[in-house]
Amino acid sequence: MTKQTISVQLSTTKKQKPQTDQLEFGRIFTDHMFIMDYSVERGWHDPKIVPYQPIEMDPAAMVYHYGQSVFEGLKAYLSKEGKVLLFRPKKNIERLNQSNNRLCIPQVDPDTVLEGLKTLIQIDKEWIPTAEGTSLYIRPFIISTEPFLGVAPSKMYKLLIILSPVGSYYKEGIHPVKIAVESEFVRAVAGGTGTAKTAGNYAASLKAQEVAESLGFSQVLWLDGVERKYIEEVGSMNIFFKINDEIVTPALNGSILEGITRNSVIYLLRQWGYSVIEKKISIEELFAAYEAGQLEEAFGTGTAAVISPIGELMWKEHHLVINNGQTGKIAKQLYETITGIQKGAIQDSFDWTIEVDSIRL
Structure with a gap:
């Protein structure tokens, strides 16, 4: 061209x-x-x-x-x-x-x-x-x-x-947010437009977001559109859980947007020696991990918020308070590392940043 x-x-x-x-x-x-x-x-x-x-x-x-x-x-x-x-x-x-x-x-x-x-x-x-x-x-x-x-x-x-x-995208900033698990409305399905960043996906999310905010929650946790049991995204972000020393994130399945921050987080975590698993994870499986004391951290990742720690999830009548409602060590380290690279305060050894050169007008 x-x-x-x-x-x-x-x-x-x-x-x-x-x-x-x-x-x-x-x-x-x-x-x-x-x-x-x-x-x-x-x-x-x-x-x-x-x-x-x-x-x-x-x-x-x-x-x-x-x-x-x-x-x-x-x-x-x-x-x-x-x-x-x-x-x-x-x-x-x-x-x-x-x-x-x-x-x-x-x-x-x-x-x-x-x-x-x-x-x-x-x-x-x-x-x-x-x-x-x-x-x-x-x-x-x-x-x-x-x-x-x-x-x-x-x-x-x-x-x-x-x-x-x-x-900051959220008024809470890097502090943990409260999230409601959405059980009625659907964001996207495999074969639809969930893998595209298109306006209709966000229009479809507004009603659930409105309801969640009226109940005092910052965002919703989306489940899959077919069985309504598998975790997909949180608001307009990808989501990660630290469960029993592993980092788990929903696998890309044809309805989840492939986030650039998600990609960066997975790469960093593996560089740091963490086991990162991309797989289907159900809300029941997450609740079982919580009940067993194995759910140690949860956070969303995206361009706007970068890293958004989750301090509490509401699913049906269950309130899952994660890491005592505090920002977890991994979320904090990821936030500081990525924002440090973005602002040039930390050496970029991955060639992720591009400098905007001076131009003549």
């Missing part, structure tokens, strides 16, 4: 930047965004960076009616030396194309997307917060834009990348 030149239009009016202690997750956006369009005739074309602005689309744009959309999430960090670092961005773009394949969206050129992403971040570098637990969240996404009400893959698409300075 021929390398495309990215045009740049800088904003003439800069936004006021928020105070670090006022940062929430995903409510404030930077001065610029990246856009690239697709048509059958031209393929992906016209990559550009423009001032952050609304996009105008026909009311019949297919994304509004049939939900043909995919997205990714990753972060940029500023090291103490002033280097802008990205954590495994090529894996995100690889997964974006996997989602594209499932949703019948044309593949994007990874080099063009990475160059656009890096250029955008360099332009809005001053938006990267530096306080503990903060970062610049990056949201690439693709939507179908053809004005057509027939049920078929769109022939027109728009790829955008927007940036948002963020604080």
Whole structure:
């Protein structure tokens, strides 16, 4: 694929930047965004960076009616030396194309997307917060834009990348959260779109999340959509359990999203000498381990929260208080190691980080 030149239009009016202690997750956006369009005739074309602005689309744009959309999430960090670092961005773009394949969206050129992403971040570098637990969240996404009400893959698409300075995803931060095991609603099934990062998966999760929050829980633990017994994900994160000196995580089964943080955690744990088992694990098996005193830790992993310790699970009438409701040693070590690598405070011996090079505008 021929390398495309990215045009740049800088904003003439800069936004006021928020105070670090006022940062929430995903409510404030930077001065610029990246856009690239697709048509059958031209393929992906016209990559550009423009001032952050609304996009105008026909009311019949297919994304509004049939939900043909995919997205990714990753972060940029500023090291103490002033280097802008990205954590495994090529894996995100690889997964974006996997989602594209499932949703019948044309593949994007990874080099063009990475160059656009890096250029955008360099332009809005001053938006990267530096306080503990903060970062610049990056949201690439693709939507179908053809004005057509027939049920078929769109022939027109728009790829955008927007940036948002963020604080912790959960107000609890690295402190343990309370999770309710979901027994009524289903997130995804094998053969569906659970392995793709697509908007519909998250829309399907909202009702259970709403109910859980009304009961005082931070998130839900999803069970499989067929037998309603096997553990899959926690909220929008992958999940890990330390059971009797082994680390257990649900095996990828066609309905679980393959997380980049999940991949990193498994690699680190094995490097540290832990036995990591990827397998089907039922909620009954987990409860039996808890009753036997063998469930020592539980935590979720994902881009937004990185590591989210679980202090309590509610399943039916059972309240499983894990590690006395405290952050476990492994969760803490993983969080400190991954965030240390992400911010350049710990040596990256795995080649996971990419430095955003300076550009000339």
